[in-house]
Amino acid sequence: KIGEELKSINLDEIDEEEPVEHNGEYFLPVKKKIPSGSVVIWRNVSAEEKLKKLMVIDPELGIYNSKFMKDMLERELDRVNSEGSQMALALIDVDPGENGPSLSEIAQTLRKTVRNFDHVCRGDRSDFALLLFVVDPDKIDAVGHRLFNVLKKLGVDKVSIGLTLSGRSPSSEAMMKQAQRALYVVNARGGNDISIY
Template sequence: MTETALRTRSSIVVYALMLLCFVVLAERNLRYGFYELFFSSLVITTLAAAGIAATMIRRHRQLQTRSHPIILVLMTMVILQAIAREPALAIYWLYPMLMAAFLLLRFHQALILCLAGLLIGLVAMWHLPLWDQLSLAATALLLAGGAGWFARHYHASARYVDTLTIVDPETGAYNERSLNETLSRETSRSEATGHPLSLALLSIDHRDELTGVYGEDALSGLSAAISQSLRTTIRAGDSHYHLGNGRFFLLLPFTPEEGLRVTAERVRRLLDESQWPPVQSITASIGCTTRTTSETSVEALRERCERALEEAQRRGHDQVWHLSAADHSMLSTSRDSTSSRSSGSSISTSD
């Protein structure tokens, strides 16, 4: 489950509980003749239903949604109006609001909203006995403190859940799911701004033979060590991704072809010249490509990286091969013609 999905579910649950709570309050106020509180409860119930609808509509963008602060501020205003009319009864309406604010908003937003609501609520209760004011304030502060403590742990857990979905636990590099999302985003940004975007696909040479000699566990440690070296070698704005089986993908925004060639060669030399226990020495083949100004297909960029890597391996391994869009078209045409000639010779032989 991603952070977005977790926040979507929790937001729906919070709004549903708010809706249920104020439906009950509306029924009670109507039964006992508190009609102004009844209508205030209906307004908050409507806002809670609107919160559920907004959460469902923006379920894929929960981290950027702005509907929660607006809805909670409106709810707080309605509650404060109810407190001004019936302070002894409506002051308790702040309690579910305190919990909802800390679960739905960022911590500092929830803190500001809750403190403002409590201060205004206490001002509205000035004519009540001092003991009642102090007990209500203490109860509200204890509830707010507990909700705040829980919210901090909840938000930290939500971010940790999202981290688990995009980071490979074996190497600490980003995983393929993260690659697909980031590559799509960077391709769109490159198209909009015109800046260059380069990609590289790295594969450890002869990994199957190394696995047979040293075992899969040793190769897992090797992948983690390579990931750490890549992290310190590439620029701060670049990123690397582990695809499994000793394959890493490098994403280099704002990097033209010349810069890509320099970076890829530096990585190849680093792997070739370093010591990597327990295998001691390794080599790697790297396939590279750079996005052209008219390209929008993420799949085409990844396929070209695959073809470039295959070409580097075909030419003897331990080297960098850059494949442009034009070269890729020529290579595909050449392979198609070779395949046709092979098919023709096969047919003539059978004749």
């Protein structure tokens, strides 16, 4: 049955680097040339894919870890710069308070708040780092306030957010430092605010 369903995939569109997901299992297509054309062998790579996910996912919170965030920031910054578009980096520190939500609840709320192509990650020097794509520079303030308000509504006692835009950053390291400076400004003022660098 799996073979029948995988057979229906257009062979010309197959990417031999990208596994195909089917019922929770992952199969990597391997194209072989034969005299009458091509044949595809489907190799089950589920174990390898699960291991890859473990390497980029924070096991406690179920979001991307800080290493993935740094790698993704570098890759995506190169892409958006070449396309002439903008992305934003938001660093978030939280103090849930005595009866506040858990970090896991906060992480899941952030995931539901951002769009499906944005990334919620563990921060390096912050609790969370968000990579936000296709951002209108004129609306970055509104984005920061929306994140702030969602977390306050969740019951987080103290929320501090530092944001920066890719257009002001020559490199991923510079972008990270700018967001860290913005977050530092908020924390120095006592938190519970946003700052944009």
